[in-house]
Amino acid sequence: MARVIVDVMLKPEILDPQGQAIARALPRLGFSGVAEVRQGKRFEIELDGPADEAAIADVRKMAETLLANTVIEDYSVRVEG
Amino acid sequence: MARVIVDVMLKPEILDPQGQAIARALPRLGFSGVAEVRQGKRFEIELDGPADEAAIADVRKMAETLLANTVIEDYSVRVEG
Amino acid sequence: MSERHSIAADSVQRAAETPDEQMPFAELGMKQDEYDRVKEILGRRPTGSELAIYSVMWSEHCSYKSSKVHLKQFATKAPKSEALLVGMGENAGVVDIGDGWAATFKIESHNHPSYVEPHQGAATGVGGIVRDIMSMGARPIAVMDSLRFGGADAVDTRRVLPGVVEGISHYGNCLGLPNIGGEVVFDPCYIGNPLVNALCVGLLRKDQIKLATAPGPGNQVVLFGASTGPDGIGGASVLASATFEDESHAKRPAVQVGDPFMEKLLIECCLELYAADVVVGIQDLGAAGVSCATTELAAKGTGGMRVDLNLVPLRDPSLRPEEILMSESQERMMAVVRPADVPAFMAICEKWDVPATVIGEVTDTGRLVMTWDGETIVDIPPGTAADEGPVYERPFHEPAGQAALNIDSPDRLDRPTDLRATLLQLLGSPNLASKEWVTSQYDRYVRSNTVLAQPADAGMLRISERWSSGGESEARANEPRSGRDHEHEAIDGAEPTTRGIALATDGNGRYARLDPYAGAQLALAEAYRNVAVTGAKPLAVTNCLNFGSPEDPEVMWQFAEAVRGLADACKILGVPVTGGNVSFYNQTGTTAIHPTPVVGVLGVIDDVAKRVRTGFVAEGLRVALLGETLEEFGGSEWAHVAHGHLGGLPPVADLEAEQALATVLVEAARRGLLEGSHDLSDGGLAIALAESCLARGVGATVTLGEDPFVELFSESAGRALVAVAPERFEEFAALCGDHEVPCHGLGVTGGTSLVVEGVLEVPVSELRDRHSAALPALFG
């Protein structure tokens, strides 16, 4: 069993109202020094087998077609180690 | 400017219907070999200054009090680099 | 991108010095003769920023250049209506609904964006129409959504529909606007071109109407709401004026993402600004963003405005002036404010956490002048961009196959012998099945004034006084929270009035395909009827005209016919068109969608306690069918579901009969004669009976004549089903007689089954299973 992580974030040019709302709230909560917050998704994918090249390619395809909406989101895939 | 990442995941004992829905959809889309999927959140936090110890401690507090609900979620903080 | 950069610093001075510089007008969707016209207006070549303004303002989407000559009929044929306070041409029409109250409503499309990114496309569609309503000075009080998708089992429908519904649900719910109705229709013709038409209705006091105008030199121009980012740059012209295939990937504009939270703040902020009387003129930022707001405000005011584009707050600091001018970033408004009121204006924005910036001022020069880095980059007469766009008399002719289509009558289709099976087949088909999978994702209760929502024929809202956008009660409800002296001031939960409004939207693309003139009339007739069956008197009309490419003469013929039909029908029914929207280019390659005019009707009821609920609400009521049933199966749901057939002619639209029917329904409701009602439409009497039983689980036993198939499944217009207490039936029948509305007693309500004597018997529970299972089975 291996675990692969897929991070999905809105593309930089796409508005992230959620991240903005958090960033705006921070000073009121006494946190300063934060320039920007962006919020995305993190998927933990447990594989039945090892995270070999074929499996990673599969996860990448999964990310491309299902986990991320590539019209507005970028994704990255990595094996947790 | 430095970037700190906060990952927030539901605790293992808390039901994750989003992850389950994805896991259920995978075989239909032709993906096999996935034992489990869990979905969480990823925050990218741009700091005004460097990611020194004080700044990291601040982000940790932010995660503990705001970004994660520790009743149901775990979090981890790391500097991107 | 690079081409834009190369013209970024283009100033008026430079334009004058370099008259021969090649400008990328074609890439921006502009034709050579349109470009020549701009040069003629300016007496020189346009700067890059000026070209940006003219290209978006003269796009089909903003200028209505192909539709204008036809839409004129809505004004020239308009019936006299004392209720109309603001007609077409403003952000939305306004109608007088009595007691000093006015309602403003409008329907608008967001079709292409919803195909590209269903969730955000549909969400921002709701956001846009809500801002239109706000800009009239009203508080938005409800939304509706009229949706068309490809085949229900098509793979892409599974991508588009859930996203669209989620987008509408999330945005509308977040704004606290009840969703009180709409439509969900499936037809293979919409694959690749789904239709997402969103309607918003708002309420205001009659004397508080706000207009998009910028009078008074010296008045300040304030941009407020979200900051400006690279959202949908070029969208207005590229996305709305070209087909998807033409659009190169590189040119595809970034998707606009909606922030419903910001919009909610904007709503409350605007209402407080209106109440404080610190707004002279206001305009929402829609498809053409800053270009549209500045040119339209300036054109309708004293005629001049000066704007410093460097002052526009940016989300992405690298944006160029042309991009700022074309950005479609959501949740922005522009107001004209007297200088003395600016501090009060800013304080209210700050209270609501809404960023606001003065970016310019009104002048009396008759010119819209914009600067960037100290240089003049725009200097134009604003009216030429806002109002004097090109107007096309596009050629049109009847489609080549139209006659053959009309000759291919459904008479040749095999008719069923097992009518029970046919009823269940239709009831479980995607177009007639319960839409609860969709509507349960919408909040229909918020604001606590919803009298009727799904599955009623029309949505109905009580007019509660606290909706006033500047009246005493609203002010009291909003202010005590901060600002003025509010020690111990209570929200007194102002007494609601008894008055109500009702709204319905309808449209049938198959009917319009067979005959666009009649199809548009039938859409109006159905919405009108749906309002009347609830007891409300139809008052005014909005419409969204969804068609293929206007450059195709056959599509243009459909459009011309539909507009002519709708305008003629409005005249006969005495309900004016108050506004609407045209969506062209809904086509893939040379294949256009069915012409799909969607019509919204708003009605008024003096006392919502007199409203009539949908269906059979109790046992032992007399059931009657009003109107005449002919053998009409052209474009019917039966022909579609049982045979996949589309041919012949649609039902006859007899508008005088429709009007008589509505008169009877409204008067009967006023006298309290109706216990329940339901209009007949798709699927005919069979479906109306089944839905009436499903409303509350009350069955019925009815007797039909000689040809039960025709009586059950024909789709003749101008009909409704009513349930009347036995002791009042005679009075009701007499009322029908007075207005020459045929009234056929069919039977009585009661029992746990729908029984058509000698024809079929189905337990209500079986009807329910069929009706409710279809959409969940398809969409999970």
Place this chain on the structure above:
Amino acid sequence: MSAARVGIVTFPGTLDDQDAARAVHLVGAEAVPLWHADHDLKGVDAVFLPGGFSYGDYLRCGAISRFAPLMDELIPAARAGLPVLGTCNGFQILCEAHLLPGALTRNASLHYVCRDQRLRIEQADTPWTGAFAPGQEITLPIKHGEGRYVASADTLAALESGGQVVVRYLGDNPNGSLNDIAGISNEAGNVVGLMPHPEHAVEELVGAPSTDGVGFFTSILKKLVNT
């Protein structure tokens, strides 16, 4: 005049505040608006935290609102016994503020759901449910995307044995809530959180097809007038 004064909190993005004010008014109490940015409870006798999407429900429902200046006043007051009712987003805020245990998470169906829901009043001895009979079955609208109540096994056991489960879903559980929980109270019973919306079920003609919501407002009125 000694009318009971019920404070109604408005956060940015609150939606049901006016509805709640009207419901309070209908039973004859006084609705007092409370603004999130003020450090001021205006001396009210009870507080209603209405539903909506405060701060857009961004991050987590209720997560940002919990830090509002008004909450600095409300949290200690609630701990000291001030009656507080949070419905929907209000319930979520109470959980985020740790005035109530557990958390409200995404509906198991992953869809927002608006429907009329059968419920059972499990506890009639809170200030907000005193007008009901224990075990009484009622219908109220629900409308939420994140109403699935979760808590640790220990917390759940404590809620059940301590009589802190106030309202339970009947029939189909609409969101996958543990133990069909629709509403709970704190140990003292003065703080109650509910997913359903009593304020939308107080008048015959409008809103839900029931007026069962009235009971929550008459309960608090009775409680305040009698003490």
